[in-house]
Amino acid sequence: MVTLAEVARRAKVTGATVSNVLRNPQKVKPETVDRVMAAIRELGYRPNLTARALARGRTSTLALMLSNITNPFYPEFVLAAEREARKRGHFLLVCNTDDDPAITRAYLEQIAGSLASGVIVMNTDLSERELTEIASRGIAVVLCMWEHVQPSRALPCVTIDFAAAGALAAEHLSSLGHRKFGALVGAGSGGPQTIRLEGFASALAAHGHADKSLAVVQARDSIEGGYEAAIGLLRDKPGLTCIFATNDLMAIGAMQAAADLGKRVPDDISVIGLTDIELAHQFRPALTTVRLPAAEIAARSIALALEMIEGGEPAQDIYVVRSPELVVRASTGRAPSRRRRT
Amino acid sequence: MVTLAEVARRAKVTGATVSNVLRNPQKVKPETVDRVMAAIRELGYRPNLTARALARGRTSTLALMLSNITNPFYPEFVLAAEREARKRGHFLLVCNTDDDPAITRAYLEQIAGSLASGVIVMNTDLSERELTEIASRGIAVVLCMWEHVQPSRALPCVTIDFAAAGALAAEHLSSLGHRKFGALVGAGSGGPQTIRLEGFASALAAHGHADKSLAVVQARDSIEGGYEAAIGLLRDKPGLTCIFATNDLMAIGAMQAAADLGKRVPDDISVIGLTDIELAHQFRPALTTVRLPAAEIAARSIALALEMIEGGEPAQDIYVVRSPELVVRASTGRAPSRRRRT
DNA sequence: GTGAAAGCGCTAACAA
DNA sequence: TTGTTAGCGCTTTCAC
Numbered sequence: 001m002v003t004l005a006e007v008a009r010r011a012k013v014t015g016a017t018v019s020n021v022l023r024n025p026q027k028v029k030p031e032t033v034d035r036v037m038a039a040i041r042e043l044g045y046r047p048n049l050t051a052r053a054l055a056r057g058r059t060s061t062l063a064l065m066l067s068n069i070t071n072p073f074y075p076e077f078v079l080a081a082e083r084e085a086r087k088r089g090h091f092l093l094v095c096n097t098d099d100d101p102a103i104t105r106a107y108l109e110q111i112a113g114s115l116a117s118g119v120i121v122m123n124t125d126l127s128e129r130e131l132t133e134i135a136s137r138g139i140a141v142v143l144c145m146w147e148h149v150q151p152s153r154a155l156p157c158v159t160i161d162f163a164a165a166g167a168l169a170a171e172h173l174s175s176l177g178h179r180k181f182g183a184l185v186g187a188g189s190g191g192p193q194t195i196r197l198e199g200f201a202s203a204l205a206a207h208g209h210a211d212k213s214l215a216v217v218q219a220r221d222s223i224e225g226g227y228e229a230a231i232g233l234l235r236d237k238p239g240l241t242c243i244f245a246t247n248d249l250m251a252i253g254a255m256q257a258a259a260d261l262g263k264r265v266p267d268d269i270s271v272i273g274l275t276d277i278e279l280a281h282q283f284r285p286a287l288t289t290v291r292l293p294a295a296e297i298a299a300r301s302i303a304l305a306l307e308m309i310e311g312g313e314p315a316q317d318i319y320v321v322r323s324p325e326l327v328v329r330a331s332t333g334r335a336p337s338r339r340r341r342t
Numbered sequence: 343m344v345t346l347a348e349v350a351r352r353a354k355v356t357g358a359t360v361s362n363v364l365r366n367p368q369k370v371k372p373e374t375v376d377r378v379m380a381a382i383r384e385l386g387y388r389p390n391l392t393a394r395a396l397a398r399g400r401t402s403t404l405a406l407m408l409s410n411i412t413n414p415f416y417p418e419f420v421l422a423a424e425r426e427a428r429k430r431g432h433f434l435l436v437c438n439t440d441d442d443p444a445i446t447r448a449y450l451e452q453i454a455g456s457l458a459s460g461v462i463v464m465n466t467d468l469s470e471r472e473l474t475e476i477a478s479r480g481i482a483v484v485l486c487m488w489e490h491v492q493p494s495r496a497l498p499c500v501t502i503d504f505a506a507a508g509a510l511a512a513e514h515l516s517s518l519g520h521r522k523f524g525a526l527v528g529a530g531s532g533g534p535q536t537i538r539l540e541g542f543a544s545a546l547a548a549h550g551h552a553d554k555s556l557a558v559v560q561a562r563d564s565i566e567g568g569y570e571a572a573i574g575l576l577r578d579k580p581g582l583t584c585i586f587a588t589n590d591l592m593a594i595g596a597m598q599a600a601a602d603l604g605k606r607v608p609d610d611i612s613v614i615g616l617t618d619i620e621l622a623h624q625f626r627p628a629l630t631t632v633r634l635p636a637a638e639i640a641a642r643s644i645a646l647a648l649e650m651i652e653g654g655e656p657a658q659d660i661y662v663v664r665s666p667e668l669v670v671r672a673s674t675g676r677a678p679s680r681r682r683r684t
Numbered sequence: 685g686t687g688a689a690a691g692c693g694c695t696a697a698c699a700a
Numbered sequence: 701t702t703g704t705t706a707g708c709g710c711t712t713t714c715a716c
Contacts, residue, residue: 051693
């Protein structure tokens with residue numbers, strides 16, 4: 001391995017100068033710069049990032065903690081995060097916590113402040129208290145898509161308006177003439193996706209729908225989970241003409257359930273999701289959904305972490321990115337004319 | 343940040359002893375161990391992995407280079423890789439190269455041998471020569487799922503028998519009575535998936551099918567790519583009763599194409615994929631496919647890299663993991679009785 | 685069984 | 701403009 005010292009020797013300068021050429025070339029006489037650059041090239045020198053990190057007191061890696069990258073939302077998110085990090089000269093450590101607090105904790109203990117100087121924490125089972133404690137060790141912690149009723153006051157947080165997302169879904173269904181609503185609420189880590197549901201329910205109320213026109217059921221946040229929950233829901237309430245799922249995976253499961261029960265989507269029943277993962281438009285019928293700007297959230301989170309690392313305190317506490325928007329595709333349509341009773 | 347020195351001071355020993363307690367506790371008197379452990383606990387000490395890496399000359403991170411994590415094969419792979427790495431006390435840097443040799447190269451230059459002491463390279467546009475050069479800098483490079491006609495002789499390589507996988511698909515279709523075959527060949531990075539196709543074609547020949555009973559078409563390796571290619575293929579060769587795609591994404595696209603052309607799967611046409619990503623069983627109809635043991639390949643690759651780092655040279659050059667196996671689901675069925683001409 | 689000391693490769697004052 | 705000098709926090713001989 002070629003070291004800075006060898007480059008220095010070859011260029012007949014000291015290490016400090018080589019270091020300067022690399023970091024503040026304007027502070028070095030042009031011809032020295034040339035000489036050093038030549039030496040670097042000839043020797044094939046590459047700075048050792050580990051040594052640099054130790055000397056500077058901060059690394060060039062960021063950690064991204066998520067529950068399980070196998071959920072199709074994350075790959076899209078990770079890609080965007082990684083691109084932003086790379087653009088800013090950083091690398092991304094991906095940490096799957098499997099929703100296991102012990103794994104999460106172990107990761108944080110080992111990595112935070114030693115391997116990574118910043119951590120983006122998504123959907124976690126750890127308490128805010130515990131996370132705050134990590135942050136107090138001097139490492140940049142940013143909460144991402146924190147979906148609790150109370151936004152965090154202690155940790156900077158990048159998120160979107162989940163209630164508005166739910167409301168968009170409600171307005172869409174309502175405007176199509178639906179009157180009997182089903183909702184599948186996913187329970188990811190970090191608790192159930194209640195805010196999405198509340199936004200949905202409030203908007204329904206605002207449009208004059210009675211409380212009892214909405215049937216809610218919990219589901220695991222996956223295609224299979226949505227399928228099972230929808231089967232149950234549709235059996236219990238055969239009069240439903242539409243289903244809102246707090247995310248796309250469950251919505252896709254619901255479409256399959258409808259098909260298996262002999263209901264056509266969207267003729268007999270409309271299904272709307274939330275997130276707009278790629279699968280949403282790849283599935284047939286293509287899923288109508290409310291789009292969450294994942295890439296933007298990812299990039300913002302990385303940027304925020306880096307700003308904290310560089311500048312100290314974040315300028316504000318909560319960063320809300322661009323609003324969610326409705327994406328109408330093939331899975332929703334006008335409510336069928338009444339034929340059966342609820 | 344609590345350092346080793348502070349722990350040492352508190353435990354009234356030197357740093358060397360603390361270091362030993364952490365690494366070779368049997369070399370330290372039990373009561374000293376206790377004292378040091380107590381100090382560690384009281385102070386909340388966490389070793390700094392960056393400093394450790396610098397001192398030991400090797401880091402605890404591995405890099406995984408893949409083209410784009412958004413391809414659903416990778417998340418499953420990454421999860422398995424990360425678990426294996428974690429089990430062995432390492433962390434995983436995920437690098438999306440976007441199939442761009444420049445990005446790949448930049449990553450390798452920056453990371454290899456400084457941030458990561460091992461790199462798993464999947465599907466890449468870099469030449470073997472270039473990769474060998476990186477490896478010669480003393481960093482562990484393992485090729486993963488290298489799918490070239492010539493296996494690499496220079497770099498250790500974890501792979502599976504792609505030809506056998508293709509053959510399984512052919513045998514399955516042949517045994518169902520099909521006689522007119524279509525094939526979609528994906529062209530990922532690292533060139534087209536020729537070996538899978540060759541395995542398919544050879545098996546067909548071995549079962550007595552004439553060369554011209556197989557129509558091959560290239561496709562982009564995605565649902566959309568498979569869709570477009572299949573539309574073209576089915577228009578050109580309306581007599582096809584089955585389609586083999588060199589991977590699942592294209593197979594799913596092909597199923598959608600068939601549906602859009604008014605063909606029922608599997609009644610009018612059978613579709614078989616290769617890989618068995620999660621989507622394969624989640625889609626309707628569920629996709630018959632040939633399963634590649636992704637998790638096993640991932641784990642083996644990580645393990646191999648670590649062995650090389652620890653032990654120097656790998657014991658052998660090519661590691662072939664468990665054979666692919668046929669997974670029969672709903673997208674394949676008996677060939678329809680002849681109705682039309684080719 | 686424990687300590688002293690040298691160093692991993694780089695950065696960052698501060699001097700010159 | 702360049703060099704000197706201390707480290708960063710940890711590991712690792714080698715004495716004691």
